Amino acid sequence: MTRTIARRLAIGAAGLGLVAFTGVVGWWWLVFGEVIATAGLSVPDALICMVGTSDLCSLAQSLCKSSHFLGIRHYSVEAFWLASLVLAAGAAVSVAPSRQMSR
Numbered sequence: 001m002t003r004t005i006a007r008r009l010a011i012g013a014a015g016l017g018l019v020a021f022t023g024v025v026g027w028w029w030l031v032f033g034e035v036i037a038t039a040g041l042s043v044p045d046a047l048i049c050m051v052g053t054s055d056l057c058s059l060a061q062s063l064c065k066s067s068h069f070l071g072i073r074h075y076s077v078e079a080f081w082l083a084s085l086v087l088a089a090g091a092a093v094s095v096a097p098s099r100q101m102s103r
Helices: 003-039 043-051 055-063 077-095
Strands: none
Touching: 003 043, 003 055, 003 077, 043 055, 043 077
16 A cells, blocks of 8 residues: 555545544534523533533433434443544654655
8 A cells, every 4th residue: 555545544544533523512502502501501511421421421312302303312321432533643653754665
C-alpha cells in the first residue's frame, strides 16, 4: 500500500470518526436535553452520562419521554467510546509523519 493511499484512508477514518462523534453527541442531546430542560438535571451531571453510566444516568434516561421526532429514549455510552476511538486513531495516523524507506 502506498503512503498516499494510507494517508487517504487515515483521513477518511478521521472524517468517519468525526461524523460518528457528532452523531453520538446529537444522540446524547436527544435523550438528555429534554431531561436537562424539564427535570432540573444540570449540564455537568448530564455530560458525565455521555462517557459513563451511573444510577443518575439511568434515572435520567427513564425520565426521557421521547417527545422529539425520533422517539429515542436510551443512549449508549459504548457508541461514544467507539466513535472517539475511530476519530482518535484516524487523526493520529493522518498527522503522524510518514517514514521514508531507505534503500
